[in-house]
Amino acid sequence: MKILKYSRQRESIKSCLAGRTDHPTADMIYTDMRELFPCISLGTVYRNLNLLSELGEIQKLTCGDGKDRFDWNTAPHYHFVCRRCGAVTDLPLIPLAELQAQAEKVSGGSIDSHTVYFYGSCARCSGPSS
Amino acid sequence: MKILKYSRQRESIKSCLAGRTDHPTADMIYTDMRELFPCISLGTVYRNLNLLSELGEIQKLTCGDGKDRFDWNTAPHYHFVCRRCGAVTDLPLIPLAELQAQAEKVSGGSIDSHTVYFYGSCARCSGPSS
DNA sequence: CAAAATAATAGTAATTGTTATTATTTTATA
C-alpha cells in the first residue's frame, strides 16, 4: 500500500506529538486529537502512530508500564521514568556509541540501536512537599 | 496478605526459571510447569512471577515485544534482543554505575536502577546460512 | 495432634492495550 503524502489526521497526529515534551500514550494523543477531530477513531490514532514510527518519523518507547509511548524525537537519547508519578522525560546525556560497539562485539551479531531507561523518583516526587 | 514461606507451585516456578538461560515469557513458564503440575493455572504462573519479582527474587523484563519476560538473575546486567528470531540474551558487559550517577545528577531526582537493551540481529540470524 | 485461620490454587470471567475488518469518505491522478 502506497502511503499518501497528505492525510489530515496523520499530519495532525504528528504535529500534536511534536508539540509535547512528555511522551504520550496512544490514548493521550487520542484525547488531544478529539479537540480537532471530534469523530477521530482510536484505531486511526494507533494506525498512524505505528505507521509514523515504521517510517522513522517518530519513535515508539516501551518503558515497562504496559503501554506504548511515543516520542517525536527520533534521535537516540536516554529516558528517565518516575515510578511514583509515571512521568517519562528525556535526559540530556550523550548516547554511548562505544557501549553499543562493545555490545556488538560481545554479542557476535550486529546491533543497530539501543535503549536506556533510568528508574527512580523525579525531582517533584522526591521534593520536600511529598 | 502475608506470604507463606512454602508453596509448591511458587518454588517450582522459581527453580524452573533458574534452570533456563533464555528469558521466558509467562506462557513459556506455563508450558514448562504443566509437566510437573498438569493442572496448574496460568493465573498462578502470572501471580507468582509477579510476586517473586516484587520480592526481588527474580526480575521482570520488558524488551518491547509486548510480553513480559522473566530473568532469574536479579543482578543488574544488559540484554540483547534479536529482531529476527526474538531471542533475548544476556551480554557480558559491566553495568555502568557512573552513567547512572550522571543520569541522577541531570535528572534532579533519585535513580535506583536502569535498563539497557540492544537491538539487532544475533550471531545465528546474521550468519551465512541466513 | 486436631481445629481454626490464613494463604494459595484451579478454573473462569473480566479488563486492558492493541490490531483487524468493513463500509464509507478522502485524496491523488488521469
Added chain:
DNA sequence: TATAAAATAATAACAATTACTATTATTTTG
C-alpha cells in the same frame, strides 16, 4: 470531473494480563 487508491470511523476481534470465587493446601493455635 471521473476513476482508482488510500485513509477513515465504527466496531469487532485479539492477546496478554489481572480479578474473582469456590476449593484446597499450609500454617498457626489450642
